[in-house]
Amino acid sequence: MSLRHALLGMLAERPMSGYDLTKSFDRSLGHVWTARHSQIYPELARLRDEGLIRQVEEGPRGRKTYEVTDAGLVEVRRWMTGTEPERSKREEAFLRVFFLWLLPPQEAADYLRRQAAYHQDTLERYLEYAQAPPPGTDAELSYRLALEAGIRHEKALLSWAQWAAAEVEARPTGSRGGRRRKSA
Amino acid sequence: MSLRHALLGMLAERPMSGYDLTKSFDRSLGHVWTARHSQIYPELARLRDEGLIRQVEEGPRGRKTYEVTDAGLVEVRRWMTGTEPERSKREEAFLRVFFLWLLPPQEAADYLRRQAAYHQDTLERYLEYAQAPPPGTDAELSYRLALEAGIRHEKALLSWAQWAAAEVEARPTGSRGGRRRKSA
DNA sequence: GCCTCCATGTAATTGGTTACATGATTCT
DNA sequence: AGAATCATGTAACCAATTACATGGAGGC
Numbered sequence: 001m002s003l004r005h006a007l008l009g010m011l012a013e014r015p016m017s018g019y020d021l022t023k024s025f026d027r028s029l030g031h032v033w034t035a036r037h038s039q040i041y042p043e044l045a046r047l048r049d050e051g052l053i054r055q056v057e058e059g060p061r062g063r064k065t066y067e068v069t070d071a072g073l074v075e076v077r078r079w080m081t082g083t084e085p086e087r088s089k090r091e092e093a094f095l096r097v098f099f100l101w102l103l104p105p106q107e108a109a110d111y112l113r114r115q116a117a118y119h120q121d122t123l124e125r126y127l128e129y130a131q132a133p134p135p136g137t138d139a140e141l142s143y144r145l146a147l148e149a150g151i152r153h154e155k156a157l158l159s160w161a162q163w164a165a166a167e168v169e170a171r172p173t174g175s176r177g178g179r180r181r182k183s184a
Numbered sequence: 185m186s187l188r189h190a191l192l193g194m195l196a197e198r199p200m201s202g203y204d205l206t207k208s209f210d211r212s213l214g215h216v217w218t219a220r221h222s223q224i225y226p227e228l229a230r231l232r233d234e235g236l237i238r239q240v241e242e243g244p245r246g247r248k249t250y251e252v253t254d255a256g257l258v259e260v261r262r263w264m265t266g267t268e269p270e271r272s273k274r275e276e277a278f279l280r281v282f283f284l285w286l287l288p289p290q291e292a293a294d295y296l297r298r299q300a301a302y303h304q305d306t307l308e309r310y311l312e313y314a315q316a317p318p319p320g321t322d323a324e325l326s327y328r329l330a331l332e333a334g335i336r337h338e339k340a341l342l343s344w345a346q347w348a349a350a351e352v353e354a355r356p357t358g359s360r361g362g363r364r365r366k367s368a
Numbered sequence: 369g370c371c372t373c374c375a376t377g378t379a380a381t382t383g384g385t386t387a388c389a390t391g392a393t394t395c396t
Numbered sequence: 397a398g399a400a401t402c403a404t405g406t407a408a409c410c411a412a413t414t415a416c417a418t419g420g421a422g423g424c
Contacts, residue, residue: 001411002276009283019375032278039412041377061375061420076283081291085277092186093269094216097330099193099260101322107265138285141357145348146281149341156340157333164329171325185383203403223384225405245392245403 002086003043006033008052008068008076013139015056015067018044028129028143031150047072093118097164105172109165116161123154186270187227190217192236192252192260197323199240199251202228212313212327215334231256277302281348289356293349300345307338 010016010024021044022037044066047053052072057065068076093115100108126147135141194200194208205228206221228250231237236256241249252260277299284292310331319325 002274002279003411005283006279009279009286012283012286017375018377022375029279029282030273032273032275032282034273034412036413037376038378038414045377059375062377063375073286077286080280080283080287080295085280087277088272088274089214089216089218090186090272090274091216093271094330094333095186095190095193095213096264096269097333098213098216098323098326099189099196099264100329101326102193102196102257102261103264111264138357139282141355142282142285145284145351145357146278148348149278149281149344152340152344153337156336160333160336164332167329187383201403202405206403218384220385221404222386222406229405243403246405247403 002033002079003035003039004047004052005076005079006035007040007043007047008072011053011066011068012073012076015065017059017063017065019063032146100168105168108172109168112161112165112168116158116165119154119158119161123151123158126151126154186217186263187219187223188231188236189260189263190219191224191227191231192256195237195250195252196257196260199249201243201247201249203247216330284352285357289352292357293352296345296349296352300342300349303338303342303345307335307342310335310338 006025006029007021010021010029016024018037018041021040022035025033025035025040044053044064048055048066052069052075053066054069055064056067057063059065096111100111103111129147130144130151135144190209190213191205194205194213200208202221202225205224206219209217209219209224228237228248232239232250235253236259237250237252239248240251241247243249280295284295287295313331314328314335319328
């Protein structure tokens, strides 16, 4: 249940509405966690009922701005230091790699080249973000650390995908009837 | 809905029971996708009803061994080449990095050191797997490609976590009252 | 007046985890 | 005889996505 902690963490930076939070998920935060407005609004109501956030303003169109309470800050810190992060084990792109041998060699290599292109694109986007002026706030400094993780991650997987594609082209894996390779 | 494709892909290697498949998820495949038996058994029943797999044997204790059908192989190949893999966006460990500024500097550095230790452990485990005899089958060769991705991934994130911890210790981020850093 | 964006919510469905439930076989 | 492991299933619950639904404010 990390959604609530993501919301608390974001509200710790500055008071925001559900609409603002939804946009935040669509932007930077979306690289590590996603949420739709349909999940955010009910969760905000629960956090408010539990006293972890409070509504500070009512704007036009029924806009509700929330800020984190002291109890909310305690809770987000407890989450960060007192629990181990769950490691997501749902990497569909790598699940497919286990089954590449089911494809003819050229299609397997094509798949890996497409993955390389994906990582290349993502890396370029991250490098652009990194062009932004150096961090002015503590929050921006944390953001910069996360961005650097993304950059290294994408670089590693880009070079892996290129290597793997070349590997498959050189020592073709792929179903040509049998399952056992000619040369062990 | 990748669970069904994971099951089809595994059954393409050799016929297995729900129990065998559950164990496979607990082992190698578990690094990229997880599933419990309570999800596997109903899904196998659906795949059988749809003609993508068929039961080939009834063993002791009601053990049911399934094999993939031609239609099942077509489906798993369509999935691999005809659809784009969904990129999971639930990286709780990196979500927390965005909020490191909420912790006192030393606790933030501690968090990053613990992440480094995690990546170190995982990397060592992967390197041990890589000691195994070279791939004999096409499936094992694909598995080796996936393993190499894991190794490069863990290496990159290990070195990132070490760098970030040192960075936080050198230019402390963390809440000491205000939000704006002393030195921009 | 019309379009876009702002803004909030609920309902239905799917995918996944945890808990419940049962029993046979094999090993010691 | 007892423990460990093999083996299958269902039910209840939770998290998340997609679809449904409404309306105000601001710009042109």
